[in-house]
Amino acid sequence: MKKIILLLLTAAISLPAFAQTPDKTKLDKYFDALEANNKYMGSVVVSKDGKAIYSRSIGFADAEAGKKITADSKFRIGSISKMFTASMVMKAIEEKKLSLDDKLDKFFPTVPNASKITIKNLLGHSSGIHNFTNDEEYTSYMATPKTQAEMVAIISKGKSEFEPGTSADYSNSNYALLGFILEKVYKKSYKELLTEKIVKPLGLKNTYYGAKISPANNEVYSYSYAGKWVKEMETDMSIPGGAGAVVSNPADLAKFIEGLFAGKVVSAASLEQMKTISQGYGLGMFRFPFGEKSSYGHTGGIDRFRSVVTLFPDDKVTVAMTSNGANMDPNEIGITILNWVYNEPFDIPDFTGYNHTPAELDQYAGYYESADIPLPITITKEGTTLMAQAKGQSAFPLDATAKGKFKFEMAGLEMEFNPDGKQMVLKQGGAIYRFTKK
Numbered sequence: 001m002k003k004i005i006l007l008l009l010t011a012a013i014s015l016p017a018f019a020q021t022p023d024k025t026k027l028d029k030y031f032d033a034l035e036a037n038n039k040y041m042g043s044v045v046v047s048k049d050g051k052a053i054y055s056r057s058i059g060f061a062d063a064e065a066g067k068k069i070t071a072d073s074k075f076r077i078g079s080i081s082k083m084f085t086a087s088m089v090m091k092a093i094e095e096k097k098l099s100l101d102d103k104l105d106k107f108f109p110t111v112p113n114a115s116k117i118t119i120k121n122l123l124g125h126s127s128g129i130h131n132f133t134n135d136e137e138y139t140s141y142m143a144t145p146k147t148q149a150e151m152v153a154i155i156s157k158g159k160s161e162f163e164p165g166t167s168a169d170y171s172n173s174n175y176a177l178l179g180f181i182l183e184k185v186y187k188k189s190y191k192e193l194l195t196e197k198i199v200k201p202l203g204l205k206n207t208y209y210g211a212k213i214s215p216a217n218n219e220v221y222s223y224s225y226a227g228k229w230v231k232e233m234e235t236d237m238s239i240p241g242g243a244g245a246v247v248s249n250p251a252d253l254a255k256f257i258e259g260l261f262a263g264k265v266v267s268a269a270s271l272e273q274m275k276t277i278s279q280g281y282g283l284g285m286f287r288f289p290f291g292e293k294s295s296y297g298h299t300g301g302i303d304r305f306r307s308v309v310t311l312f313p314d315d316k317v318t319v320a321m322t323s324n325g326a327n328m329d330p331n332e333i334g335i336t337i338l339n340w341v342y343n344e345p346f347d348i349p350d351f352t353g354y355n356h357t358p359a360e361l362d363q364y365a366g367y368y369e370s371a372d373i374p375l376p377i378t379i380t381k382e383g384t385t386l387m388a389q390a391k392g393q394s395a396f397p398l399d400a401t402a403k404g405k406f407k408f409e410m411a412g413l414e415m416e417f418n419p420d421g422k423q424m425v426l427k428q429g430g431a432i433y434r435f436t437k438k
Contacts (some may be wrong), residue, residue, distance in 0.1 A: 021053045027340045030348050031056050037351035038225055040333060042306075042323030043069060045250035046341060049316050050258050052251070054340075059325060061220035063229040074206050074219045074247050075322035076235075077307045078300030081246035082175045086123055086284020087260060088182055088197050090270040093119075097185040100273075107181050110156040116164045119181070122174040123283040130158025131171035145238045148180050168279035172243040179242020190242055202259040210237045210247040219247065222304035223325035226397050227385035232304045244302050250320035253309040257297060258318055261311055290338050295319075306330050317341055327397065328409040354400040361386055363419035364404070368435035370426075377426070377435060388415065 034040040041059020045052055057069045092098040098119055104127075105114035113128060121127040132138060132154050146154075155173045162169070179190045186193055191209035199207050206218075213219045213234055223229040237245040248256075259265055266274075274283040275296055288295045288310055295317075297310030308330075309320040319337055323330055339346040361381045369376045380387045380395070386406060389395035398406035404417045414427040422437035 021048070022340055022343055024054055026346075026348070027054065027337070028056070030336060030346070031058055033348050033351065034328075034333070035059060038229070039326070039328045039351065040323060040330070041069060041223065041229070041325035042075070042321060043071065043073060043250050044333075044337065045254050045318075045320045046337060047254045047258070047318045047320075052254070054337075055250070060223075060229060061218070061324070062215045063221070063223060064231070065215070067215065069220060069324070070218070071251065072206065072218050072249070074217070074249050075307065075324055076210055076213075076222070076244075076300075076302050076305045077246050077248050077253065077322060078240075078244045078302035078305055079172070079175075080248070080253065080298045080300040080307055080309055081240070081242065081244045083260075083284045083298040083309075084194060084198060084246055084256070085175050085178050085182070085242040086274060087265050088193055089119065089123060089178055090266045090274060090283070091197055092182060092185055094267060094270060098181070104177070107184055108152050108156070108177060110152065111177070112156070112158070112160040113164055118164070119178075120283070121164045122178050124168060124278055125170050125174055125281045126165050126168040126279060127171065127174055128160045128162040128164050128167070128169075129155065129171050129173045129177070130161055131169075131173055132158060132176075133172045142235045142239055143233055145236050147238070148183070151176055151239070151241065152180065168281050170281075172240065175243035176241045179245075182242065190245075194246065198256065198265060202255055202264060204248070204252045204255060207246065207248040207252045207256070210245050220324045224304050224394065224396075225325060225327040226387060226395060227382045229325055235303055240302065244300065248322070250309075250322055253307075253320040253322070254318045257309050257311045257320075261296075261313060290335075291342075308334060326410060329412065332409075351399075354402050354405075356384075356386075356400055356403070358384070360403070364417045364424075366422075366437045368424050368437050370433050370435040372433040377424075379424075 035058040043057040044055065046054040055071060057071055057073065059069050061067045061069045061073050089098065093100060100118060100120040102119045103115055104111055104117040108114060111129060117127045155176065182193055183190055194209055213221055222232045224232055261271065274285055276282060277287050285296050285298050293312055295310040295312040297308065300307040305324055306326055307322045311318045321334060336346045364386060365379050365381050367376060367378050376391050378389045386398045387395045388398055396408050398408055398415060400406050406415045407413065412428055416425045424435040426433045426435060
């Protein structure tokens, strides 16, 4: 539910318009490679003119039970929920239940600056309200049910980050509050409103307000990778609410965004307001660049679920991805899919890497500190996999690229070990940090 935005960027080349369905064989081989090397678990749908031209599901819905993901599997979609919430808010405005200029103090006066914050500020992340998921204590209660009053109290406790309208910064608090506001003005639950305003009108079959994950209902667990897929803790869905509690799958997400752009959810005027980008944000959606083209949509992340849905209006092409486990940057997968869509070249990656001996891995294990950054890192060996864990963070697996060299693609991180000198160099985002083994 934190700010996770797949930019879908590639070189600034002149892309041709979509002409015909590309050959699926190579893209199938690409996903075969991801699955065989435990790089990605999830589902993908690509549609053109509202009809699916590619779909693929790989990995486990329930790794412990050996249950595979299918096209009908359902995922927590995290912050893509915000696009559903924004759509319902715009519908409420059309129905004269709300106004973009309504002030927050009309509903929740205890939130700092509530008398200055408008509905539009909430929709466009320009409210200045502190993002509650950034607090250290968030992980201590994220799995515990909370009432609306308790969540409003948590949000109200945070100090304002800036004066409303003067800046913009992503905050889950904005959309949790919008979900509560919808419940107040309609006197119905978010769950009921989602069904009434979006699910039924669009005929969605696998979209609803989430609860505890149920494999019997074709819902999938989320996983991190640590030499094997490890099940993650579940956020209680009363916590994210309108900011991230929706469950769906790629087929439904594609149908939703296509219906939204076709005027089946809100008016063309409301959609235009949603699409208008100010200070980096639309009202419940982002604009994503791909070469010289632009698409609109949203991304999502909750627990280890990652998702994105985006639509290219000029070409009527939609890409929807939902994942419950990734051991590489999902953005790279999105770029590959778009290269396939627009007949641009892409490679099937070679994940063979370098096979270290157990003795070599033992040399790298240890506790490392750096004068460059106050974040000690512990390196351990689990079977044939080297694991890294920064203080206060979860452990993650390292992929060997050469002798003494490793990477963690999800974070764009590289490590190089010199066991003789008891040194390790970490590279990330263009920065270089030198560590010494203690």
